[in-house]
Amino acid sequence: VLKSGCRWCDCPPDYGPPTTIYNRFVRWAERGVWERLFQNLAKRGRSTGTQMIDSTHIKAHRSASGGK
Secondary structure, X not given: OOOOOOOHHHOOHHHOOHHHHHHHHHHHHHHXXXXXXXXXXXXOOOOOOOOOOOOXXXXXXXXXXXXX
């Protein structure tokens, strides 16, 4: 949410109200939950020096598959 620009209120309703989701995110960040999660995921990679998680994606219009 913080990096991609989407809004907390766009999260699925199963996770609770947006304020609750935000507060949980902040609490987990303060406790280092995200850092530990990333570290554990990075241990499975090839390089221990540099690791990245990339969640980028491309949206294209359904008619963008080819020329005229």
